[in-house]
Structures are given as C-alpha cells and as structure tokens.
Amino acid sequence: MVVRVAVVAGPDPGHAFPAIALCLAFSKAGDDSVLFTGARWVEAARAAGVPAELLRGLAPRPTDDDLDAGARIHARAAHISTEMLPDLRAIGPDLVVSDILTAGGGMAAERLRIPWVELSPHPLYSASKGLPPIGSGLAPGEGVRGRLRDTLMRAATARSIRMGVRQRSEARVGVGLPANDPGPVCRLIATLPALEVPRPDWPAEAHVVGPLLWEPTNEVLAPPDGVDPLVMVAPSTAFTGAEGMLETTLSGLDGAGVRVIASVLDGASTPVPPWARAGLGRQDVMLREASVVVCGGGHGMLAKALLAGVPAVVIPGGGDQWELANRAARQGSAVVVRPPSAEALRTAVEQVLADGAYAEAAQRAARTVENVTDPVDVCRGALR
Numbered sequence: 146m147v148v149r150v151a152v153v154a155g156p157d158p159g160h161a162f163p164a165i166a167l168c169l170a171f172s173k174a175g176d177d178s179v180l181f182t183g184a185r186w187v188e189a190a191r192a193a194g195v196p197a198e199l200l201r202g203l204a205p206r207p208t209d210d211d212l213d214a215g216a217r218i219h220a221r222a223a224h225i226s227t228e229m230l231p232d233l234r235a236i237g238p239d240l241v242v243s244d245i246l247t248a249g250g251g252m253a254a255e256r257l258r259i260p261w262v263e264l265s266p267h268p269l270y271s272a273s274k275g276l277p278p279i280g281s282g283l284a285p286g287e288g289v290r291g292r293l294r295d296t297l298m299r300a301a302t303a304r305s306i307r308m309g310v311r312q313r314s315e316a317r318v319g320v321g322l323p324a325n326d327p328g329p330v331c332r333l334i335a336t337l338p339a340l341e342v343p344r345p346d347w348p349a350e351a352h353v354v355g356p357l358l359w360e361p362t363n364e365v366l367a368p369p370d371g372v373d374p375l376v377m378v379a380p381s382t383a384f385t386g387a388e389g390m391l392e393t394t395l396s397g398l399d400g401a402g403v404r405v406i407a408s409v410l411d412g413a414s415t416p417v418p419p420w421a422r423a424g425l426g427r428q429d430v431m432l433r434e435a436s437v438v439v440c441g442g443g444h445g446m447l448a449k450a451l452l453a454g455v456p457a458v459v460i461p462g463g464g465d466q467w468e469l470a471n472r473a474a475r476q477g478s479a480v481v482v483r484p485p486s487a488e489a490l491r492t493a494v495e496q497v498l499a500d501g502a503y504a505e506a507a508q509r510a511a512r513t514v515e516n517v518t519d520p521v522d523v524c525r526g527a528l529r
Contacts (some may be wrong), residue, residue, distance in 0.1 A: 148176040148525060151238040153229070153250025154264070155203060156183025158410065159445050160244045163266035163335050163357035167242065167520060168195040170357070174521045179236055181229060181250065189361055202228030202249065215305075215312040218248060223316040225249025226256060233257060240528055242333070251329060255322060262527050263329040267444035267465060268336045268472075269351055273344040278302040282471035285342070330527040333520050337448055339510035340472050355517035356448035358429075361410070366426025369404040369419065374436040374498055377455075378407040379428065381441030381462055390460055390485075391415050391423065394439050397487035398494060406431050429453070436504075437497045439490065442466035442473075442481075451478055451510040456503035458493040460485045477506030 150171055154164035161182050171178040172194065180190050181200040190197035202225035209221060226249040233241070233253050241261040243250030254261035270279045277283040277295045286295040314324040332351040334341070341353060368375055376398060380390040391407050392415055398405060399418070407423035408431060417423045428446070432438070432453040440446040442461040447469055450457050457479040459470040473479035480493040480503070497503045 148240060148528065149236070149238045150176060150178040150240045150242060150524065151181060151233055151236060151250070151254075152178055152242045152264075153181045153200060153247050153253075154244035155200070155247045156185045157246075158361070159443055160246055160266055161186045162359045162361065162445060163264065164242075164244060165190050165193060165195055166357035166359040167264065167333075167335075169193065169359070170521050171524075176521065179238070181232070186361075193359070198232060200225065200229060200247070201232065202226075215309040218246065219309070219312045219316040222248035222252055223320045226252035226320055229253050230256065233259075240524055242524065243329075252317065252320065252322065255327075256320065260330045260527055262524055263332045264335065264357075265332060266335045266357060267469070268341050269332070269334050269344075269347075270465065271348070272299065272302070272306060273346055274299075275345040276342060280465065280468050282467045284471075284475055331523050333523060335520070336444065337451055337510055338513040338516050339451060339476055339478075340444075340448065340469065342472065352518045352520075352523045353516075354520035354523060355514050356445070356452060357520070358445070358449055358452075360427045360429060362425050362427060364426050365430050366406060366408075366422055366424050368406045368431070368434060369422055371404055371420070373402050373404050373420075375404045375406060375434050376494060377428075377431050377435035377438045377450075378405060378423075379438060379440040379446045380407070380409065381443050381446075381466070390439065390441065393460070393485055393487050393490055395421060397489075397491035401491055401495065403494070403498075406435070437494055439494065442470035444469055447473060447479075451507050452514060454504065454508040454511045456497050456507040458482060458490065458497060460490070473510075476510060478503055478510050 152164050152168050154160045168178040168180050180195050180197040187197045241250055241254035241259050242264050245265045251261045276285055277298050286292050318324050334351050334353045335357040378394045405421035408428050409423050432455050435455050438450040438455050438457045442459040459479050460482050461467045461470040470481045474481050482489050482493050
C-alpha cells in the first residue's frame, strides 16, 4: 500500500534539511510525501524532487513572546495548526510527521484525527531520571555525589518543565484539543547512536533512525591546491551559533601548514587567503578530503562529519551545541574550544591532526549507523 505522508518542519536548515531527506526516503520507498516548510526552502525542495508547500503561520505575531521559549513553541504551534488545517485537509494524508520544534503539525494532525510521528533531528532530549538535565553537557554522575548532583540539577529544572507542560495544555485547549497531550504514535530520533546517551527510561515509542542528511546544492567547491592537511570549516547556521568562526579559524591557522575549505550557506563575505576557499558547495564532497572539521556543534554538521569518519574541533554556541560538543568529546572524536580564540583553535586543530585517536573515534562513531532503524519502516509501523 502506498502511504501518503505530510512532513512538517520550520525554515531553520537544521530542521528543514532532515525533513527534506525524510521526504526523499519516502519517495525512494514508493510512498508519497508532501513537505510543508518555510518559504526559503520550498523551491529548493521541489528542485530536489520533493513536493513542497508553504507552511502557513510561521510569521511572528505581535502577541508572541519570543523571549519565552515555551510560549514561542506552544502558542505559535497552536496558531500554525489552525493556519495549516485547510491545506492538510486538502491533501488527505494517512500520516503526519511533525518536526519537534514545529509542533503545530502534530496538533493539526490530532485535530483531523490523523496519526502523527514526531521527528527529532538530533538525539532524544526529553528529561530522564538517569541523566543530568539536557544542555548541561555533563556525563551522568557516578557514585553517591554524582547521583546527588544530577538529582539536584533535575529538581532545579523541573519547574521549567512543568511550566512548558502548562503552556502546551493552554495552547491545546485554545484550539479545541484536550489539555492532556497524548503525544505522537512514534518518535524518529535522527542521530547516530554514538551521540546518544544510555538512559534507564528510554521511551518505547522512540526509534534511533540515523542522521537525515540533505545537501542544498549540487555545486562542488574545489579545495586549495597542495598536499597539506585540509581543514573544513562549517560555521553554524543556527541563530544561536558562535559568531566569527571563519575569521577566527583563518587567523589561528595562518602559517600552520594546512589548507582550509569553508562551507558557507549564504556565500562568503570574508576575504580568504590563497590557502583557503570559501563558498557554497556540497559538504559531503568536502568531507572526503578533510582531515578535521571546525564547526559549531550543531547536530547536522557534527553528525555528517562523524558519519564520514572525520573528527571535529567544536566551537559551541547556544541551544544544544554545548551538549552535543561534550558528547562528541567524551566519545573521543572532538575537541571543544570555549571560549574561542585564534590561539586556542590552532592548538586544538594541531592536536587533532597529530593524534590519530580522534580519527579512530570518529570512524567508530560512523560504524554505529549499522544499528539504526529505517525511518520509513517506523512510520509505516505507526499506521499499523
């Protein structure tokens, strides 16, 4: 049976790109999918062979409080669910897949009594009784003191979690749904197992499906001539990412005996020396020659690097980048630089290049993809 799926994701590349990759996976499996996303990626998705429509309701409203993350996610999700109801009803999907930050897709599906699946384009970030709060970057505490530390930290964040639940309930009631959120049928955790953390309360409906990666261009950016090690730089596309990464890298690596190739989504505004190239190009091609990646720790780039077996020097910004950077560092495939400076970055890059253990750890991380579940199979199972 051909399954008709609506995939919903906002315009941030870290969320839109995995949604496009998932649509392509549905197409390859013989199913039909329609992507609802921001205007920036509608035509790009269509050019890649993905039917795409504008996701209505994304524009900020005067009543939105963008300083309150819970209000931004839940209140806007309720609004998006109302705005997209006619479009969703018109295509009549069997299933809706809704990005974790674009919760309106799930609400709209529930309002139309359509089963829905949540897509997390990163590790599972729900709270756990066996982990410190997500975002701390800490490994689970060991011994009595470590477990006590985690317990106290979880208690400190519990108030914020309860507030988020209340905001979600209020938003749901406002669009005619029950206050209690039953949640999705399944959750797609689109990460490498190497970036996950074992927990005693893993949800039965959550499935690790491996990174969902898509290249927004077919252009290939040639690296600088020479035989010196190639350092790939990928500045964060998230608004919380560290600023000035390319400039810091170029300053720190001047005279270091390396070449640099920078992947810049919106074009390079920084002049680069002869031993560097910067522009829009396929990252998967760049990674074939790269010996190390300098990135912000956003999940998409970090997962792409590890999947290629390339270690990383991570300059984390905000959001989940600190958490991911530290997970990769504990796994052995990354060095974290914070606060950033040209000198610290150069030291970190030279450390990774000199010690083959980092590349070996990245290659071990890549092999964990053998243990993931097919996301299309998970979605089809949700219908059964």
